[in-house]
Structure formats: structure tokens, C-alpha cells
Amino acid sequence: MLPESILREAQSEFFELSGSGMSLLEMSHRSPLYDEIHEGARARSKSVFEVPDEFEVLFIQGGAMLQFSMVPMNFLADDVSGAYVDSGAWASKALADARMYGEAYAAWDGSDVSPSRMPDQGEVEIRPDTRYLHVTSNETIGGVRMVEWPEVDIPLIGDMSSDYMSRPIPWDRFDLVYGGVQKNLGPAGMAVVFVRRSILEETSKHLGTYLRYDIHADNRSLFNTPPVFTIWMTGKMLSWIESEGGLAEMERRTNQRAAKVYDAIDSSGGYYTNPVAVRDRSLTNVVFNLANAELETRFVAQAAKNDLVNLKGHRSVGGVRASLYNAMPMAGVDALVAFMDDFQAGNV
């Protein structure tokens, strides 16, 4: 979901932007008007995410999925490997892709843990000559979130796609942070990547142009034609977040939204259950189960009739999943909680 005010504003500017006589979609990405939009989105990305000066912000097409390749391509070499916290479906994909480009291993394997959780401090095992530890801040399918960043003495690289803008990022621990914009920031079509400037000299130069972080950085993400519409909308979303109170307010709302749904689960007397360790419960993807699959199917179907859509759990795990991204209004959360009560009362 996107805020109504942002959609209305974009709609009104869609045909002609700022008296320019043309649509944004028709503008050269080398024009002064586009450059203002581009630089505005870049600057706002850094200010809203509270990113220190030593990081560069990049807009790269291909979403998080292309980053799964770009990270190992740019950072792995014959003498260094990549460590991955294998915390679920997304981390596993990132690790599998990394193995195509060098040595990569699971520094913690979460595939067998039950109930689901993230690793405890000390459980992450780093081998010698490891260049980075890759972490997935939130797993949308398992509904698990990394709360305690592993205390290791190598830099972290973080996939934050599904909880970007829901909490502060400890920048001193990271060399690179990336995320697709489509969950919390804008329409699908790119990743926002923050990279520590000092490491750009060390990234691989033996790659095609589009796949090199240093080239995107040196050219302000304008080496090739950028996805202008996605950048424009992302800039608008960042302005909206700023006007609503910034990252602190987004975090407060994220906590509040999730707390309401987890309270409903925990106070249901076991009617609804969540399989995740309390510390590691996702705040953006709340998964829960009912007594059996038949009841879960009925829950999802009846919810849809009440305009509560997209509640079906991922096909690989089943159950129910409520995704509570930034633009979800609190009224939507309240409606879900009320429906959960009603459903329980009517389906004992």
C-alpha cells in the first residue's frame, strides 16, 4: 500500500511535471529538472535513513535479487570467502547465488531450528579469510527478524528489503546495506544500496559495467538510463516519511502495528499460534496458524470478504501471514484484530 496523498500527488503531476510541458516519463535523464529529482531522492535516502557521510547511495535496477549476485561478484576473490546467516528462504537464495561466484558458506544454518528463530550470539561461526557476513534482517516467509546483529569481527552486509525504514541501522557495523524498494519505499523496479565509500577501491573491476558498485557510485547512478519513475516515486515516499516524523516515527508505528496482532495471537488462548521465538518475531510479517489447514483456509477466505486481503501464508509454509509494511494504516491493523476476534468467536 502507498499513502493516498502520495498517489494523488503523483497522479496530478503525471501528465505534465512542474510546468515543463512534458511528463516525467518523457524527460531526458540528463535534463536539469530530472537531475533535481534524482539528487533529491539521493539526498533524502541518506537523511531519512540517517546514513553517515562515508556511505554512498546507489539506485540499481533488478531489486534485491540482482544484489544476491552483485555482492559476491564485487566482494569475493580467490583468497576470501563469504559467510551467510542462513535464516530462511531469502538468505538461502542469497547464499545459493553467492556460491556461483566463489566460496560461500552458512555461518549459521537455521533450516533445522524449531521454533523458528535467529542465531544467538556465539552461534555464528566465521572461518578464517572471510570477507563479510551476510545477514537478512527480516524473513518474509518465516516471519523472523534479526534483532541482535551478530557480534563478529568482520563487516556485515545486510539485505534489508523487507524491513527497510522500520528501524535504525547500525551503520558502523556494515560495509553495505541493500533492499528492494517495493516493500516500504516505492514501486518495484530497483534496489537502494548504501555502500561504504572506502571499500569501493577493493571491489572487483573485472565485471561488466552494470554490475560494478564503483561505477554506479562514480556516476551518481546515472551511468546508464535510471528507472526515473521509480526514483521519482521513491523520492515522494521519502518525503512522506520525513513529514510523518521520519524513521523514529516509522519504527514506533511498526512496533505498534505488530504488537496489536501479536497481542491478539497471544491472548487467543492458543486459538492462534505463532511459531517464532518471541525475541525474533518479525514486525513486518506476522505469521500464525489455526488448529488445522481447513480452518486456516476458511479464515483467509472470510477475511477477504471483509476486505482483508493477501493473508494467505506463503505456499511453502501455509498458515496465515499478515504483512504490515509502512503504508498500512493503523485502521487496517485494527480491522484485522477485530476480525480475528470475530472469527474465533464464530468458529470454535
Next chain:
Amino acid sequence: MLPESILREAQSEFFELSGSGMSLLEMSHRSPLYDEIHEGARARSKSVFEVPDEFEVLFIQGGAMLQFSMVPMNFLADDVSGAYVDSGAWASKALADARMYGEAYAAWDGSDVSPSRMPDQGEVEIRPDTRYLHVTSNETIGGVRMVEWPEVDIPLIGDMSSDYMSRPIPWDRFDLVYGGVQKNLGPAGMAVVFVRRSILEETSKHLGTYLRYDIHADNRSLFNTPPVFTIWMTGKMLSWIESEGGLAEMERRTNQRAAKVYDAIDSSGGYYTNPVAVRDRSLTNVVFNLANAELETRFVAQAAKNDLVNLKGHRSVGGVRASLYNAMPMAGVDALVAFMDDFQAGNV
């Protein structure tokens, strides 16, 4: 430029699509309504481009620039190399990127030819064990277009970014054709790739997920979150092209637009000159010179005052360049030609 009717239509549907209660930008890419848009754009790509059944259409983010890497990554191997017709700035970039992934060479080197031209039949030299010959159908900076596809006995791979939808493609000669959409088809944010289905078994499987043609093909370009807005707009542009008379009509208009400007150049008594061999003149990017750089600067500045914008030649070559993509109305071409006459009369 985009047709006004398409921009108006997109604007009116922007806030809420088809009575769905939400904007396209908020829809799950797994929803039935988005699937209809996605499949519509895929089907229309094939019908409008007159693509035979044995080709698959893919929507891949990263534009032509990412294709410069994906082509050699997918097709090169230790025992085969890639040949490139080095016809200008874009071909040179494609060749340089290919060299990062295997053996690649210039089967024809156009960097020294003057006046600019494409190779004649017999000038393209293919070495043994070459997997493909990569051609750039149109060079936007040099204003050169490939009219005669090289007669070689290996498959062609074509970058058609800058003259997509301006003429038919001889599909029997190609294994793969790609192009960024932003010149003739839609807003920046992806490439449309046509790949012969039978060769997908031979493409490399030792790549990250996003970089594998076979995975995009097997998943109808829905393996990851697709750039829904760009696909939506591209579908609209394809419908518009269909309703205007399809590829044949686009080709007729392309020829007519270019002919008007070249006629103005050729009938100027040498006041305006075009450096390209007549056979190989680009129909989408008409480059020309005046007597000196000072006069060219004055031409571009005065044109801009007459609402004729973006006429400055690329900084690497200077001069003047008129880009005549599909959505450029004939009135715009006529205005340019009239201005050229006026300028010549006033600046002898």
C-alpha cells in the same frame, strides 16, 4: 516522447485500476489483475514485433546495459568466443563488457572508418569456434544503422535498443534480440528480450538467479518482483502501436520522418552535412554538422527557443543530433525542417 492519449489514460487509471480499489503500484505481482496486465504485455510484445512461436519474451530490469553482461555470461564458455561488430559507442561498450566473461573480439572494427558506415558483406571476419555475432542495429551517437545484416553462418545476437519498433526483424537469423524499452516502447526500467527457446538448454547454469535467461523464461519473468509500472506502460504503448497500424506503419513513419530531415540536409547546398554513408544513415538519430562549432552552438540554442529541444550532439562527437523516435509527431519533424531553412537563411 509518449503519445498524449497514452499518458492521459495512464493518468486516469493511476490512482485506482479497473475498479479494484487500489493502484497498480499497490498490487501484488501474484494477483489475477496484475497477471492479466503481465500476460497482455507479453503476448502483445510477440504479436506487435511479429515474433515466431519458437521465441520466448522476457522482461528484465537493468536495460540494455545489463544485457551487455548477460549475453556473454549466458553464451560464452571456455571453448567458444563471441564476435562483435564494433560499429560505434554502444557496440564498443557491449564488447568491453563481454571481455570480462570470456573471449570476445571485434569481427569488424569500425572505429577508423570515415565517413561512418556499417560493414559491407564480406568484411565481417568470424574466427573458428565463435558462438555468436553480436550486432548493434543502430548507433545513437554516430547516427549509423545496420541495414544489411552480416551474412555469416553463426547466429546473430542483436542490441536493438534504439530502433526497436522501427522495422521488421529477420527472426530466422537471430538467437536473441534485446533492447531497453525507453526509446520507443515505454518508461526506462527494463529490457525486452526475445530468446530462441531451443537454446535455453545451452545457456550457462552457473550464474546467479537473476542473470539466467532460462530462469526468467521458465517463470514468465515473474521469478522475482517485476517492474510492474514499466510493464503496464509498455503494454499500453504496444496497444497504441497496434491501433496505429502496427510495425508496418511505424516503419513507414520512421522512414518518412528521417527522409524529411535528410532531404533538408542534402538540399542545403552543403550548409548542413551528414557524415554517414547514405546506405547506413540512422533513421532514428540524424546527426549533422554546420560549418563550425560556434554555428552549431548557435543553432542548438536558437532551436531551443523555438521549442525544439535536445538537439545537441553527443559530447564525444559534437555537432547536432535529431532523435526521431516513434512517438515524435510528424509536426515536430516539420517544425525542425522549417527551422533549419530559417536558420540557414538568417545565418549565411
